[in-house]
Amino acid sequence: MGEGPVISLRDVSKVYRQGSVDIHALRDLSMDVEAGEFTVICGPSGSGKTTMLNLIGALDAATSGSIVLEGRELGGLNKKELSELRRDRIGFVFQAYNLMPVLTAYENAEMVLWVQGVDGPTRRERVMGLLEQVGLKGLEDRRPSELSGGQQQRVAIARAIASNPAVVLADEPTANVDSETAETLLGLMEELNREQGVTFLFSTHDPQVMERARRVVRLVDGNVASDERR
Amino acid sequence: MKLLRMAWRNLWRNGRRTLVTVGAMTLALWAMVLYTSLMQGMLGSMESTLLDVELGEIQIHADGYRERPSIWERIEDPEALLAALDETGLRSSARLLGGALVASGEASTGALLKGLRPERDARVSDVHERLDRGEWLDPADASGVVLGYRLARTLGVDVGDELVALSQATDGSMANDLFEVRGVLQSLSEDTDRGTVFLVEDAFRSFFALEDGAHQVIVRSGEGQELLAATGVVEEAAAASVSGVEVRTWRDLLPGIANVLDSAQAAVQVVAFIVYVVIAIMILNAMLMAVFERIREFGVLKAIGVSPRRVLALILTEGALQAALAIAVGLLASLPTLWFVVSRGIDVGQLGGTAIMGVSMDRIWTGAVSPVTIAGPVFILLFIVGLAVLFPAVKAARISPVEAIHHQ
Numbered sequence: 001m002g003e004g005p006v007i008s009l010r011d012v013s014k015v016y017r018q019g020s021v022d023i024h025a026l027r028d029l030s031m032d033v034e035a036g037e038f039t040v041i042c043g044p045s046g047s048g049k050t051t052m053l054n055l056i057g058a059l060d061a062a063t064s065g066s067i068v069l070e071g072r073e074l075g076g077l078n079k080k081e082l083s084e085l086r087r088d089r090i091g092f093v094f095q096a097y098n099l100m101p102v103l104t105a106y107e108n109a110e111m112v113l114w115v116q117g118v119d120g121p122t123r124r125e126r127v128m129g130l131l132e133q134v135g136l137k138g139l140e141d142r143r144p145s146e147l148s149g150g151q152q153q154r155v156a157i158a159r160a161i162a163s164n165p166a167v168v169l170a171d172e173p174t175a176n177v178d179s180e181t182a183e184t185l186l187g188l189m190e191e192l193n194r195e196q197g198v199t200f201l202f203s204t205h206d207p208q209v210m211e212r213a214r215r216v217v218r219l220v221d222g223n224v225a226s227d228e229r230r
Numbered sequence: 231m232k233l234l235r236m237a238w239r240n241l242w243r244n245g246r247r248t249l250v251t252v253g254a255m256t257l258a259l260w261a262m263v264l265y266t267s268l269m270q271g272m273l274g275s276m277e278s279t280l281l282d283v284e285l286g287e288i289q290i291h292a293d294g295y296r297e298r299p300s301i302w303e304r305i306e307d308p309e310a311l312l313a314a315l316d317e318t319g320l321r322s323s324a325r326l327l328g329g330a331l332v333a334s335g336e337a338s339t340g341a342l343l344k345g346l347r348p349e350r351d352a353r354v355s356d357v358h359e360r361l362d363r364g365e366w367l368d369p370a371d372a373s374g375v376v377l378g379y380r381l382a383r384t385l386g387v388d389v390g391d392e393l394v395a396l397s398q399a400t401d402g403s404m405a406n407d408l409f410e411v412r413g414v415l416q417s418l419s420e421d422t423d424r425g426t427v428f429l430v431e432d433a434f435r436s437f438f439a440l441e442d443g444a445h446q447v448i449v450r451s452g453e454g455q456e457l458l459a460a461t462g463v464v465e466e467a468a469a470a471s472v473s474g475v476e477v478r479t480w481r482d483l484l485p486g487i488a489n490v491l492d493s494a495q496a497a498v499q500v501v502a503f504i505v506y507v508v509i510a511i512m513i514l515n516a517m518l519m520a521v522f523e524r525i526r527e528f529g530v531l532k533a534i535g536v537s538p539r540r541v542l543a544l545i546l547t548e549g550a551l552q553a554a555l556a557i558a559v560g561l562l563a564s565l566p567t568l569w570f571v572v573s574r575g576i577d578v579g580q581l582g583g584t585a586i587m588g589v590s591m592d593r594i595w596t597g598a599v600s601p602v603t604i605a606g607p608v609f610i611l612l613f614i615v616g617l618a619v620l621f622p623a624v625k626a627a628r629i630s631p632v633e634a635i636h637h638q
Contacts (some may be wrong), residue, residue, distance in 0.1 A: 059533055059632040080537070087535020094635065098530040102239035107232070114232055115536050159534070 005032035012065035025051040027222040043219035047060030049203035058082045091168035097152040098146040106140035109158040130158040152179035167199040237547035259560030262607035267597035285480045286448035304443035313472035321353040324444035330397035334385040345434025354448045364389035364413030372433045374412035399439035417590040446561040486579040506614040513618040529634020538627035549619030571597030
């Protein structure tokens with residue numbers, strides 16, 4: 001991609017209407033994320049972390065302001081283009097893993113590549129490599145219900161990076177696992193970031209995650225309260 | 231392929247619900263195939279009784295005979311007409327019709343005497359095959375007659391008994407004769423059952439002192455020949471050979487029954503549709519539940535870039551798979567049932583002989599099988615399933631990923 005930041009937010013606001021009350025989830029938020037960053041968004045509940053990830057992930061639209069991903073203004077894209085952008089350039093890791101329960105670990109990790117129309121042999125080579133990388137070799141044929149929480153999150157990470165996205169958005173990725181598993185998962189994501197240059201953007205409360213981050217952005221009341229680079 | 235695999239596995243996440251849904255579809259399909267077969271059998275039997283036994287497809291009468299039937303209103307030269315019809319290749323036969331009082335012992339009633347040549351009449355009518363007891367007419371036995379079964383009951387006669395007929399002959403004299411009952415017919419139609427006496431042509435002419443002419447010529451259309459085309463041929467042959475006659479199709483003669491037969495097929499489809507609507511509500515409910523339970527999954531699918539079209543296809547495939555299962559099992563279950571109703575039939579007991587629009591039902595109600603018997607219920611099932619699955623499928627496809635992912 002180009003020289004500029006992978007993600008650029010300028011004066012982004014998001015207002016939800018609840019009955020007759022307007023709730024300002026984000027207020028004129030501006031921020032850039034460079035390629036290869038390992039960034040954590042933290043802040044108290046209701047500070048706007050998840051809203052921010054939803055907007056960057058093209059899952060929701062900003063009320064005002066501009067969000068640019070790899071030079072493309074998200075506000076100017078239609079639903080189909082947004083769907084293709086999510087498929088090709090954004091990886092998601094969710095708190096609750098959110099794997100398809102009827103698919104095996106291999107099939108879950110393969111999903112995005114299948115949607116992209118990548119041919120079978122290429123998919124197989126890529127996915128088998130990824131599953132080995134995330135430590136799930138030999139567990140390819142297991143369904144999510146036959147895997148531990150940590151193993152499921154590894155499958156979710158493999159699915160998120162399968163298409164070589166510009167950024168992986170991880171919403172509280174360690175919230176549902178014990179601290180030991182969280183440590184392992186963070187180690188894995190750090191390794192992917194360091195060795196493959198995958199850009200990670202986390203939202204979390206977890207001090208373990210914040211300790212490992214090279215940049216910590218603190219949100220308070222929908223705006224950046226502090227931005228610390230390490 | 232992946233979509234199909236996902237859809238198939240999704241079905242068995244709640245196997246009991248899938249089995250109940252497929253079971254209901256299967257039962258509905260089986261019932262509709264059976265119902266269609268029985269209705270087709272009944273309609274076919276009615277049509278066969280009407281055309282093969284009673285009317286033929288086309289009839290020719292002297293002008294005005296149908297409005298005011300009379301022994302004197304007759305086709306002057308039926309032989310010329312029959313010869314002309316023979317040249318067209320169409321099967322035809324003439325009949326003589328005359329009213330009389332028939333009596334046996336103390337019982338008497340009015341009846342229509344039908345005079346015919348047994349050999350030629352067999353080309354156009356299967357009435358000789360519809361005997362309940364006794365034998366059909368024999369030209370060698372001029373005094374032998376065959377009666378409708380209710381007429382025989384009214385007169386208290388059976389095979390071998392004597393029957394007196396009284397009427398006015400065409401020469402003005404009193405016509406009276408003694409006949410012997412050769413046979414009694416099965417139930418065919420109200421008119422035939424209650425008041426028809428068949429006798430050979432010579433006996434009829436002798437009884438009514440009628441030397442020539444005929445009152446009715448029955449014509450059968452060729453195999454697979456359109457009624458309209460056959461009527462045109464008959465009209466041409468009639469115009470070329472005789473004058474003062476009118477050609478009418480059976481639809482002109484019995485428009486009420488023709489309409490009933492035409493609309494009965496549509497009525498079968500309407501009943502099938504109503505039965506399926508009940509099934510559709512069940513499918514809709516099951517699919518809505520299946521979609522509601524998986525809202526978060528659909529949100530994730532959409533978040534990772536699966537298009538709404540693919541989500542729609544996934545749900546439709548789940549519906550299609552259930553329908554395919556129901557069709558496979560339903561048709562398999564239909565085979566022995568169809569075999570039974572077609573080859574054995576259902577004994578409707580006392581209902582046998584009941585007339586519908588004047589045409590009698592057989593005592594054994596048999597089914598019929600044609601491509602429509604299977605295709606009709608199957609296509610309606612597919613249509614209804616498609617309709618029932620469409621709403622949940624559209625709902626899943628249009629789901630907002632951000633709302634769906636955070637759905638509790």
